[in-house]
Amino acid sequence: MSTTVNIIAEKQVTTFADTVALAQNVDINNCLQCRKCAAGCPMVEKMDLNTVQLLHAVRLGLKDVVLESNTYWLCVGCGACVTRCPFKIDTPAIMDKLSQIARAEGRKPKEKDIALFWDIAGKNITSFGKMYELGIMLPLKLRTLNLFTDIPMGLKLISQGKMEILPPSQNKAEIRRIAKKVKTKEGQE
Amino acid sequence: MKIAYYESCSLPAMGKEYDQSIRFCCDKLGTELVKIEDWMCCGSTVTHHNSRLLSAALPMRNLMAVEKMELDAVIVPCSACYARFKNAQHEFYGDEKMRRDIEEVLGYKFNKKIDVLHPLEFFSTPEMLAKIEAFEKCKIEKVKIASYYGCLLVRPPHIVGFNDNTEYPMTMDNILRAAGYKTIDWSYKTECCGGYFTTMRPDIVKSMSEKIFDNALACGAGIIANPCIFCQTNLDTRQKAIEQAAGKKYAMPVVYFTQLLGMALGASGEQMHFKTHFIGAKEIASKVVCHG
Numbered sequence: 001m002s003t004t005v006n007i008i009a010e011k012q013v014t015t016f017a018d019t020v021a022l023a024q025n026v027d028i029n030n031c032l033q034c035r036k037c038a039a040g041c042p043m044v045e046k047m048d049l050n051t052v053q054l055l056h057a058v059r060l061g062l063k064d065v066v067l068e069s070n071t072y073w074l075c076v077g078c079g080a081c082v083t084r085c086p087f088k089i090d091t092p093a094i095m096d097k098l099s100q101i102a103r104a105e106g107r108k109p110k111e112k113d114i115a116l117f118w119d120i121a122g123k124n125i126t127s128f129g130k131m132y133e134l135g136i137m138l139p140l141k142l143r144t145l146n147l148f149t150d151i152p153m154g155l156k157l158i159s160q161g162k163m164e165i166l167p168p169s170q171n172k173a174e175i176r177r178i179a180k181k182v183k184t185k186e187g188q189e
Numbered sequence: 190m191k192i193a194y195y196e197s198c199s200l201p202a203m204g205k206e207y208d209q210s211i212r213f214c215c216d217k218l219g220t221e222l223v224k225i226e227d228w229m230c231c232g233s234t235v236t237h238h239n240s241r242l243l244s245a246a247l248p249m250r251n252l253m254a255v256e257k258m259e260l261d262a263v264i265v266p267c268s269a270c271y272a273r274f275k276n277a278q279h280e281f282y283g284d285e286k287m288r289r290d291i292e293e294v295l296g297y298k299f300n301k302k303i304d305v306l307h308p309l310e311f312f313s314t315p316e317m318l319a320k321i322e323a324f325e326k327c328k329i330e331k332v333k334i335a336s337y338y339g340c341l342l343v344r345p346p347h348i349v350g351f352n353d354n355t356e357y358p359m360t361m362d363n364i365l366r367a368a369g370y371k372t373i374d375w376s377y378k379t380e381c382c383g384g385y386f387t388t389m390r391p392d393i394v395k396s397m398s399e400k401i402f403d404n405a406l407a408c409g410a411g412i413i414a415n416p417c418i419f420c421q422t423n424l425d426t427r428q429k430a431i432e433q434a435a436g437k438k439y440a441m442p443v444v445y446f447t448q449l450l451g452m453a454l455g456a457s458g459e460q461m462h463f464k465t466h467f468i469g470a471k472e473i474a475s476k477v478v479c480h481g
Contacts (some may be wrong), residue, residue, distance in 0.1 A: 023241070024241065025284055025287075042380065042381050042397055043393070046393065074393075076381060076383060076384050076385075076386055076393075077234060077237075077341075077384070078340035078341070078344065078381035078384070079340060079341070079344030079345045080340070080344065080381070082344070082345040082348075083344045083345040083346060083355060088345065088347055090345075093241075096237050096238050096241065097241075099238055100238070100239070100240075111389075111390075113389035113390070114386070114389050114390065116389075117235075117385075117388065117389050118235055118238045118239060119239075121233070121235040122235050122236060122238070122239045125230045125232065125233065125235060125236065126243075128230075129229045129230060130197075130198040130229065130230045131198040131199070131230055131233055133199075133202075133203070136388075137388065140388060140389070144389075149391075150388075153426055153427075156426075156467070157203070157426070160465045161202065161205065161465075162202050162203050162205065162465065163202055163203065164202050170198075170228070170229055170230070171227050171228065171229040172229075174227070174229060174250070175229045175230065175247070175250075178243070178246055178247065178250060178294060178295065179243060181293075181294045182240055182242050182243040182246060182294055183240075185242065185290065185293070185294060186240065186242060
């Protein structure tokens with residue numbers, strides 16, 4: 001794997017491309033633009049840039065074009081692209097990094113509910129030690145002012161014992177310790 | 190035989206039918222499941238959007254617990270968890286820096302690689318299939334099953350390493366057929382259902398799940414069996430909404446494959462919790478006929 005990093009570093013296409021690819025240890029310069037990734041992507045119709053256009057824009061260093069698109073917010077991570085890529089370029093990992101850069105720069109997300117979900121759910125997991133679904137749904141519904149959809153479904157799930165009402169606690173001191181250490185470590189790099 | 194069991198976030202609640210039926214099947218097939226007492230969330234489909242290191246550290250923390258229990262393997266029933274565990278191992282064993290960082294964050298040196306198994310892999314070994322065949326043979330009167338695998342379990346193969354064909358898996362078909370059931374050939378076995386987008390963009394989930402139902406129906410299925418809590422939630426609890434959005438009628442029961450396997454291993458419909466599904470599962474369970 002360390003050889004992959006060296007190859008990317010030597011090619012030095014653009015700083016933006018390096019930042020994105022190095023962080024995830026993915027060699028995007030292998031892209032042949034064969035478009036198998038885009039052909040298999042179930043989200044392609046809804047994306048501003050399809051996967052192959054996105055990779056190309058990243059390589060060209062077109063940072064604003066990339067980060068102003070909805071593409072990386074809409075990636076559901078099904079893995080069709082990386083599976084069919086002849087070079088196994090991990091496009092979903094690239095998408096992850098792009099959303100991290102966008103959020104760190106305070107850019108307005110094109111899919112604000114999805115961005116909000118990642119924030120709320122991420123904090124939820126590291127607070128309770130396990131996913132507390134109701135604790136995600138309620139703030140999400142309040143923040144998106146989408147209050148009434150899903151209420152019948154939610155009530156049915158609760159009545160059947162399929163959704164927890166009270167906040168859980170699962171090894172939460174340990175998960176908080178790990179999350180804090182990761183944050184410190186990432187802050188140093 | 191003892192094996193660790195990752196009782197993940199949604200198993201006791203949203204996926205309780207899956208949990209109960211896996212426990213029943215393992216018990217009947219002579220496997221003792223050992224709960225990981227100090228488990229924690231693996232980061233799910235969320236954490237990798239926020240931090241690469243954290244999303245690899247959390248599954249490894251659970252594998253550390255398995256190592257401390259002196260067990261060699263863990264069953265991870267939820268496809269999303271399974272994918273995160275396999276991703277974490279891919280990072281840990283494939284990238285020196287990640288390995289050092291994970292060990293530093295956890296304050297632990299790993300000694301061995303734990304086998305991460307999905308129930309589909311666990312129940313489809315030749316030995317297990319032979320054991321299943323020795324039990325009763327079941328069928329559902331006039332109904333064929335579409336085995337739906339979803340995306341997280343099978344992709345990408347060089348990372349998850351799921352022990353089956355990536356584009357056209359057969360393990361679930363083999364398990365259900367060993368139990369006597371009839372499964373169909375169809376094209377949407379590994380198509381994504383829309384997963385966790387269900388809360389934020391239900392419109393996307395509806396259009397993706399619609400295609401799965403259309404193909405299952407066109408190929409003659411009367412029920413969908415699956416191995417994933419996300420897929421189950423989208424296809425079952427959201428089915429009415431999918432029907433409304435599409436202007437179609439499916440009325441297609443969706444169940445976990447282990448519930449059908451459990452029936453062949455001697456469980457009653459009651460024990461397999463068919464009644465807590467939203468769409469017609471209880472009715473179809475009453476049509477399951479098993480004989481020795």
